[in-house]
Amino acid sequence: EAGVTQFPSHSVIEKGQTVTLRCDPISGHDNLYWYRRVMGKEIKFLLHFVKESKQDESGMPNNRFLAERTGGTYSTLKVQPAELEDSGVYFCASSQGGGVIDEQYFGPGTRLTVT
Amino acid sequence: QKEVEQDPGPLSVPEGAIVSLNCTYSNSAFQYFMWYRQYSRKGPELLMYTYSSGNKEDGRFTAQVDKSSKYISLFIRDSQPSDSATYLCAMRAPGRRALTFGSGTRLQVQP
Numbered sequence: 001e002a003g004v005t006q007f008p009s010h011s012v013i014e015k016g017q018t019v020t021l022r023c024d025p026i027s028g029h030d031n032l033y034w035y036r037r038v039m040g041k042e043i044k045f046l047l048h049f050v051k052e053s054k055q056d057e058s059g060m061p062n063n064r065f066l067a068e069r070t071g072g073t074y075s076t077l078k079v080q081p082a083e084l085e086d087s088g089v090y091f092c093a094s095s096q097g098g099g100v101i102d103e104q105y106f107g108p109g110t111r112l113t114v115t
Numbered sequence: 116q117k118e119v120e121q122d123p124g125p126l127s128v129p130e131g132a133i134v135s136l137n138c139t140y141s142n143s144a145f146q147y148f149m150w151y152r153q154y155s156r157k158g159p160e161l162l163m164y165t166y167s168s169g170n171k172e173d174g175r176f177t178a179q180v181d182k183s184s185k186y187i188s189l190f191i192r193d194s195q196p197s198d199s200a201t202y203l204c205a206m207r208a209p210g211r212r213a214l215t216f217g218s219g220t221r222l223q224v225q226p
Binding site: 031033035041042043044055056091093095101102103104105108109 | 215
């Protein structure tokens with residue numbers, strides 16, 4: 001079974017440009033999460049989808065970030081316009097939605113560098 | 116103040132040593148406690164989880180939660196070079212799926 005995949009693995013853009021990150025969750029997982037780790041800091045939650053609906057977007061830093069999950073399958077995270085402080089690693093995770101802890105499976109991350 | 120504090124290390128031990136990794140937290144609402152392992156250029160991978168207080172053992176790994184002290188630990192017995200990775204504690208409150216992570220401890224097990 002394929003794991004969570006993310007594209008691209010690395011993106012380098014200039015300040016003010018737009019970048020779109022993509023996440024493909026594990027097939028059948030209704031829950032999809034975005035997290036990010038900026039340099040020297042801990043991994044922080046951004047938002048949570050259940051199917052195509054945003055369940056919790058309390059971690060989104062500002063309105064330059066837009067997440068979508070059309071059709072409840074893959075998700076995109078757009079940053080527009082990018083700022084220097086947006087540099088970091090963006091992780092996507094997915095989970096089935098059951099069990100004691102509902103294990104979240106993480107992708108390898110997209111490393112975003114804003115210059 | 117961070118909700119979860121974790122010593123970033125690095126921690127270097129000889130092969131076969133017992134490793135102790137720890138986190139403290141401030142949010143008393145946390146009920147689910149997890150340890151993730153992350154290898155370089157990979158995503159975090161769930162290693163162990165504990166619900167509420169107590170101990171849990173899985174092979175060479177033991178997770179402990181002391182809610183009265185807001186302190187969690189991961190012990191690795193007979194450490195192996197393949198255990199070299201970053202270990203992240205994570206926790207969440209009931210009713211929320213968002214995980215709150217510690218900053219991670221880099222562990223290096225020397226052959």
